[in-house]
Amino acid sequence: MKGFGGPTQAPTWVTHGLVPLINLGLALVIAGIIIALIGENPFEALRLLVLGAVGYPEAIGYTLYYTTNFVFTGLAVAIAFHCGLFNIGGEGQAYLGGLGAGLIGLYLGHWPAPVVIPLAIACAMAFGAFWAFIPGWLQAKRGSHIVITTIMFNFLAAALMTYLLVEIFIKPGQQAAESRTFEAGAWLPFVHDVFAAFGANIGRSSLNLSIVVAAVCLVLFWFFVWRTRWGYEIRAVGHNESAAVYGGIAPDRAIMLAMAISGGLAGLVGVNEIIGVHHRLLLEFTAGYGFVGIAVALMGRNHPAGILLAALLFGILYQGGSELAFDMPNVTRDMVVVLQGLVILFSGALEHMFRGRIERLFARRARAVAA
Amino acid sequence: MKRLIVAALAAIGIAAGGMAQAEDFTPAVVFDMGGKFDKSFNEAAFNGAEKFAADTGIQYRDFEVTNPSMREQALRNMARRGAQVVVAMGFAQAAAVETVAQEFPETKFTLIDMVVDLPNVQSVIFKEHEGSFLVGMAAAMASQTGKVGFVGGMDIPLIRKFALGYVEGAQHVNPDIEIFQNMTGTTPSAWNDPTKGGELARSQFDRGADVVYAAAGGTGIGVYQAAKDAGKLAIGVDSNQNYIHPGTMLTSMVKRVDVAVYESFRAAKDGTWQGGIQILGLAEDGVGWALDEHNRSLVSAEMEAAIEQARTDIIAGNIAVTDYMAQ
Incomplete structure (x- = not known):
């Protein structure tokens, strides 16, 4: 996806730094106008949002906890994009990943943590990969469109999880469709507990060691896509399937591989949520992270750094949005969704509104300086 | 002399501080994922809190969670920012209440629809099956075809509890009655999908049902509309929804979440708030059936007498309604 806007001579910091910042700034201006219209002070709102997100240790913890989920789903969508596939099934794959992690937690939680946790991570990836592999297989072998099948698999995942939690895993005698809490062996340690072990005291939050897994995934993603043969095959198929066939690449294999990896990455959301935070199986823990992953991948140009x-x-x-809704009674949670939507709109959908103009401006200056 | 002044100032300061604290009473409510305007469960709590604010002039804090991990965070935020009493709406918040109530033993928590056994937690649960029994009777008596319907939100224990009470009530009137049951969906959108609710109601009407009971939050609106369009009857849930379509709303199964929230705030303000479990059934007027000017013409004197009789019998223990949760 490099060279998205065509060849320019604009410096890299303009293309990858200034343009996104201008788009973000514009989204904030529009959001500020909306906030002013409903009778609140936009600068105060911005202050509360930033303070609520990075102003104190606990908030930073929650921000990074959400970031962890978005890294997983963003990478999941990105690997499929590289193969020219649009995986909208991150939600269902994450759900199944949680089931995989949860099964290990429920049945093997009494084993020592160093054994259980890698097992749970592997199982979450396997379940998520399986859930994405089926649509991948259907696309590769039967030509069933991936967008349709992955959406349908989201509903199948929801139906399956509801059935399993209501009929089988539910802790007897309670209203909530939730399993019992896992034994401590299947708890991925919280970051605040890790810091406490070294004598440092940071605020309690949901942030857990899944963030380390996310960091590893970012690096491996880069290596896999740009430094291995499989990654090359996936990108080749994504750019031009016919040319890939001419080059001796089997597109069906690349498609199935890309989808399985995509599902495995999405399944890691289950690790963060199930063995990282809740320590029990529950419904609806995916909460739309799979869909936000699409926006994350678009904004991030399908590159790990982005x-x-x-x-x-x-x-x-x-995180900042929920704090904002907390402190400003007029700003409801729906307003927070509007703010997020504006950011997606300007940095994703309208991103070419300024890109060309700004890049030409800088390219001209660069030429002028060179001359 | 100087020392005296300092002491006097200090005394005033302490007194003022104490007064400020008494005036700073802040109750709070944390809504669950349905959101506070779901026309049903969460909105009932919102109405209770609004009534408290109107009656006392005391502002309350509120928050609507959008994902499961926000529940704990929201409760903790409320407690940390000085809310004396926090109402947590919905069984799904139980685990979060259990954690946060231990961290803030001075803060009072009221949990609706689920039990957490801690000294600073008040658990309020409702006997939805008893109220559903009464509207089940109403449905069976109003039905001409001997077939009635039930549209639930998601297939979870709470909704099965509604359904079971309804079935038993209908069968109490007519042991041979046929009852159709459908659930709207498997995702949270099932609580707010009027289109699908209407479809399900229409399919039940096509199979011969002529009274449909909806226990599905905002989805119910579609069920009631379908009943109105088809000239059949519908039964509302949680709030008194008789006014929505006068003439085709047979009755509503009311669950007084608003009263529970109001009472929790009031008791905390008066200092009479107590932890423990409150079970609100027919006897406590926590659940019931709604009879007002909107459905007066649909309920015959005979029906009213039979339902009131059953109500008395359930309170006295002469009729046992099965609680799905206790099975």
Whole structure:
């Protein structure tokens, strides 16, 4: 996806730094006007949002916890994009990933943590990969459109989880469709507990060691896509399937591989949520992270560095947005969704509004300086 | 002399501080994922809190969670920012209440629809099956075809509790009655999908049902509309929804969440708030059936007498309604 806007001589910091910042700034201006219209002070709102997201240790913890989820789903969508596939099934794959992690937690939680946790991570990836592999297989072998099948698999995942939690895993005698809490062996440690072990005291938050897994995934993603043969095959198929066939690449294999990896990455949301935060199986823990992953991948240009920044931005919007709704009674949770939507609109959909003009401006200056 | 002044100032300061604290009473409510305007469960709590604010002039804090991990965060935020009493709406918040109530033993928590056994937690649960029994009777008596319907939100224990009470009530009147049951969906959108609710109601009407009971939050609106369009009857839930379509709303199964929230705030303000479990059934007027000017013409004197009789019998223990949760 490099060279998205065609060849320019604009410096990299303009293309990858200034343009996104201008888009973000514009989104904030429009959001500020809306906030002013409903009778609140936009600068105060911005202050509360930023303070609520990064102003104190606990808030930073929550911001990074959301970021972790968005890194997983963003990478999941990105690997499918590289293969020319639009995976909208992150939500269902994350749900199944949680089931995989949860099964290990429920049945093997009494084993020592160093054994259980890698097992749970592997199982979450396997379940998520399986859930994405089926649509991948259907696309590769039967030509069933991936967008349709992955959406349908989201509903199948929801139906399956509701059935399993209501009929099988539910802790007897309670209203909530939730399993019992896992034994401590299946708890991925919270970051605040890790810090406490070294004597440092930071605020309690949902942030857990899944963030380390996310960091590893970012690096491996880059290596896999740009430094391995499989990554090359996936990108080749994504650019031009016919040319890939001419080059001796089997597109069906690349499609199935890309989808399985995509599902595995989405499944890691289940690790963060199930063995990282809730320590029990429950319904609806995916909460739309799979869909936000699409925006994260778009904003991040399907590159790990961009995805990290976009995920961080959405983490800030999620955490800061909920704090904003807390402190400003007029700003409801729907207003917070509007703010997030504006950011997606300007940095994703309208991103070419300024890009060309700004890049030409800088390219001209660069030429002028050179002359 | 100087020391005296300092002491006097200090005394005033302490007194003022104490007064400020008494005036600073802040109640709070944390809505669950349905949101506070769901026309049903959460909105009932919103109405209770609004009534408290109107009656006392005391502002309350509120928050609507959008994902499961926000529940704990929201409760903790409320407690940390000085709310003396926090109402947590919905069974799904139980785990979060359990954690946060231990961290803030001075803060009072009221949990609706679920039990958490801690000294600073008041658990309010409703006997929805008893109220559903009464509207089930109403449905069976109003039905000409001997077939009635039930549209639930998601297939979860709480909704099965509604359904079971309804079935038992209908069968109490007519042991041979046929009852159709459908659930709207498997995702949270099932609580706010009027289109699908209407479809399900229409399919039940096509199979011969002529009274449909909806226990599905905002989805119910579609069920009531379908009943109105088809000239059949519908039964509302949680709030008194008789006014929505006068003439085709047979009755509503009311669950007084608004009263529970109001009472929790009031008791905390008066210092009479107590932890423990409150079970609100027919006897406590926590649940019931709604009879007002909008459905007066649909309920015959005979029906009213039979339902009131059953109500008395359930309170006295002569009729046992099965609680799905206790099975």
